[in-house]
């Protein structure tokens with residue numbers, strides 16, 4: 727198992743331990759989302775680190791395109807921020823906008 731997989735599994739363990747907070751987060755955004763979105767948003771929240779949840783919710787309710795890009799990139803790299811900086815997929819349409827690349831040439 728590589729380092730990235732271990733970090734991802736650790737994130738899932740943390741998320742399962744705080745299932746109650748997923749309910750609280752869903753309650754906070756319920757008025758901004760369609761009923762058909764709730765189950766998939768709940769599933770997504772359950773597998774992401776707590777530190778990524780607020781940004782994801784800001785994105786999912788349409789408040790911030792920047793948050794949406796960040797949330798998408800984090801999901802793409804299994805929530806390992808350093809992997810975004812190291813992203814080599816220059817063909818991805820989000821590549822020029824990806825977060826966490828400060829200091830990179």
Ligand code: SF4
Nearest residue numbers: 799802813815818821
């Ligand atoms: S820019 Fe890189 S990390 Fe972000 S979505 Fe595209 S491939 Fe994934």
